[in-house]
Amino acid sequence: xxxxxxxxxxxxxxxxxGQAIAKALAKRGASLILVGRSKESLQTLLRVLPNxxxxxxxxxxxxxxxxxxxxxxSARQHQNVSAxxxxxxxxxxxxxxxxxxxxxxxxxxxxxxxxxxxCQSALTWLKQPGVILNIGSTFGSIGYPGYTSxxxxxxxxxxxxxxxxxxxxxxxIRALYLAPRATETSLNSDAVNEMNxxxxxxxxxxxxxxxxxxxxxxxxxxTKWIGWPEKLFxxxxxxxxxxxxxxxxxxxxxxxxYINRVSH
Ligand SMILES: NC(=O)c1ccc[n+]([C@@H]2O[C@H](COP(=O)([O-])OP(=O)(O)OC[C@H]3O[C@@H](n4cnc5c(N)ncnc54)[C@H](OP(=O)(O)O)[C@@H]3O)[C@@H](O)[C@H]2O)c1
Numbered sequence: 001x002x003x004x005x006x007x008x009x010x011x012x013x014x015x016x017x018g019q020a021i022a023k024a025l026a027k028r029g030a031s032l033i034l035v036g037r038s039k040e041s042l043q044t045l046l047r048v049l050p051n052x053x054x055x056x057x058x059x060x061x062x063x064x065x066x067x068x069x070x071x072x073x074s075a076r077q078h079q080n081v082s083a084x085x086x087x088x089x090x091x092x093x094x095x096x097x098x099x100x101x102x103x104x105x106x107x108x109x110x111x112x113x114x115x116x117x118x119c120q121s122a123l124t125w126l127k128q129p130g131v132i133l134n135i136g137s138t139f140g141s142i143g144y145p146g147y148t149s150x151x152x153x154x155x156x157x158x159x160x161x162x163x164x165x166x167x168x169x170x171x172x173i174r175a176l177y178l179a180p181r182a183t184e185t186s187l188n189s190d191a192v193n194e195m196n197x198x199x200x201x202x203x204x205x206x207x208x209x210x211x212x213x214x215x216x217x218x219x220x221x222x223t224k225w226i227g228w229p230e231k232l233f234x235x236x237x238x239x240x241x242x243x244x245x246x247x248x249x250x251x252x253x254x255x256x257x258y259i260n261r262v263s264h
Contacts (some may be wrong), residue, residue: 001131001217004029007081009071011062011118012088014041016185017135020206021087021213026050028214033078035071035088037061062088062114063106068121075125083131083217084122086115091150093192095259104149111153116160119175128172131217134161135209136179138225141234142244145252146259154179158223165222174220179234180209181227195258199251202227 008025012018013034022032022045032055036042042057049055058074060067075081089111092103115134122132139147140154158177165175182188182196182203196203204226212226225231237244248255 001082001129001220003214003217005031006083007031007033007078008083008085009033009035009075009081009122010085010087011035011071011115012086012135013057014038014045015087015089016187016206017180017183017209018087019045020210021085022049022055024207024210024214026055031055033058033074033081035060035062062118063109068114068117071118072121072125075122080127081122081125082127082129083133084118084126085133085135085213086118087135088114089135089137090187091147093146093189093259095146096148099149107149108153108156111150112156112160115157119160119164123173126173130173131220132161132164132173132175133213133216134175134177135213136161136177138179138181138227138230138234140179141225142230142237144248145255162223174222176216176221177223178209178212178216179223179225180204180212181225181230183209191258191261195254198254 003025008030010018010022010032013022014036022034026032026049034042034045034055035058037059039059046052046055046057058071060070062068062071092099092107119132134157136157137154139151140158143151161175161177168175182201184203184205209226212224216224225234233244
């Protein structure tokens with residue numbers, strides 16, 4: 001797609017990655033519809049974007065049907081939205097046995113059900129040609145302790161995006177999936193950041209993710225994993241999951257030390 005002069009709807013716009021995506025797209029001449037629950041955070045973002053008068057904010061909780069309706073109405077009013085980026089997401093790093101059922105349900109709702117329903121809605125308001133970009137995670141390809149329900153949701157989002165892209169073949173709408181690795185945002189607690197440092201897991205700046213988003217949109221690349229060795233592990237996990245299991249097993253003591261720190 002051509003980003004300049006396009007209109008793009010972005011969920012999770014006020015988040016660490018969302019803000020970097022918004023800045024990168026606005027700099028390239030896109031008009032944005034910025035979605036989030038906090039009006040104040042969205043207004044703060046709007047003030048630092050190039051050409052603030054070209055962008056709109058939409059305050060909506062996308063885990064509710066009311067919120068989804070608000071997003072749909074706003075997208076329809078614009079009439080010319082050519083891309084939807086689903087970046088809203090959250091996770092809770094804790095053992096499955098320590099999670100409340102509502103936490104699990106909320107995680108699946110925000111990371112999987114909401115983007116699916118937004119994609120379905122987008123089919124009624126996206127211009128053709130149009131692009132959908134779902135932000136997943138390395139954890140959508142690699143099951144990791146402490147992230148069971150998040151891994152399930154992101155794996156589901158990956159397969160959903162792949163199915164949708166194939167379902168939409170020749171309609172002029174593409175569905176793309178980007179899997180970042182750990183990224184410096186407030187999504188990750190201090191304990192998670194410390195664990196990543198101790199395990200030698202690399203962390204990207206949100207700008208790195210935004211740069212990948214721009215390339216994916218411009219070239220309409222189906223799927224991308226960010227970072228080595230994560231993109232290699234994602235593939236090895238499909239072919240030889242035992243190899244990845246044994247690598248994670250060596251990290252088990254450290255992982256459990258940090259899970260216990262946040263879940264008690
Ligand atoms: N950071 C990482 O390490 C990392 C790694 C891989 C993948 N990712 C993925 O990248 C995406 C962005 O993550 P991030 O790091 O930018 O997270 P973040 O900084 O915590 O931002 C999350 C965003 O989601 C929005 N949000 C949360 N609940 C919502 C709801 N119910 N309705 C509407 N919006 C909601 C938040 O806005 P409000 O709270 O104002 O609503 C915020 O804009 C997520 O899908 C995440 O899973 C992140």
